[in-house]
Amino acid sequence: MSADEFIVTPWHVEGDIDYDKLIEKFGTQKISPELLEKIKTMTSEDHFMLRRGIFFSHREMNRILEDYEKGKEFFLYTGRGPSGHTHIGHLVPWVFAKWLQEKFDVNLYFQLTDDEKFFSKSNLTLEETNKFAYENALDFIALGFNPEKTKIIINTKNIQTLYPIAAQVAKKINFSNTKATFGFTNETNIGMIFYTSLQSAPCFIEDKPVLIPLGVDQDPHFRLTRDIAQKIGKHKPALIHNIMIPALTGPGGKMSASEEKGTIYTTDSPDVVKKKINKYAFSGGQPDIEQHRKLGGNPDIDVSYQYLRIFFEPDDSKLKKIYEDYKSGKLLSGELKAILIEKINEFLKTHQEKREKAKQQIEQFLLENK
């Protein structure tokens, strides 16, 4: 694969992603300075993930906001494919969803697609993906959602609720559409072929427009959903996309839950975090101290810096200082890593406490079939 090639699909992300090209390829909108300003005004907050372009693209987010201003409420929907333990990269859209929920005071649905991971991963049983669904739910709850306004959908558990909606969707999507959208072939199992209609279903669970914060790799599902929404008399879902979180071991893919070493799990202990960062985090430093002092490091490709930018250092002035110190050579890679390690461990300490408590709260969050 040459440097300018990359692949982004719901099941596979590879290469060095050019996000401007991706916007063009997917036909989404870049988040404009105007939209950014509008969000800022309406929420009275300048969220760092927006400001820094962690969320960089959208589909009709502006419509959602305009309608909201006119008193037309929306709801939020995001989710996760439970193929393994939760890692810190998963938290990005969830944290952002929580922020949106607080700012707009709206309902949020969180879908755990245990069936889909069973279909798409040959090495996982349905029991395993279901187990991961419940486990991942703990991490979601730990972020502090309000159970009154937040419901967790587990596909195999909530099929009764989802199915009538999915059926409406499924009838409007033909084989050519799914094949073209997802690259299905004759060896694709039929679970996969039907599956996108289940991922669509929560879009229509309330009779209101929906806004979906999500990783841009999941966009294809909702491209289809948007195409058929009017045909079934529903609102087109709006989306806001975040970039792929780089793996610890470097650019060229997102953090994968199935690759141990390139991944910081939410349940990792402080010493494991320290070891993983020091031992695996790809750095933008120079080969030795002398050159580093002289030439400086490259924060743009340095994974530790990127993690601070994406999630762990919301304070712009602090981040800027780190950026400049690293670039000038004043800050060494090892020192940068130490900063990140402390930030992650600080975060995980409280996260893990809340995650424990979530075990008592999970029932309140699970959607009841009606």
Add this chain to the structure above:
RNA sequence: GGGUUCGUAGCCUAGCCUGGUAGGGCGAUGGUCUCCAAAACCAUCGAUCGUCGGUUCAAAUCCGAUCGGGCCCA
């Protein structure tokens, strides 16, 4: 239901026709080098060849059955 094809270490795969206890690539691990990581170099671990049975002095390699995957047809 019929046909066909495949099943070798975590992954990809050579060997099978011309039977004599398996070779490579990626990965992983350790080391050297680095403030770390990467790269580079060195080293190491790892499969008894889907399963069961048969033929043979000897089978991944031949035969049969069985399980599993893929494709085609019905």
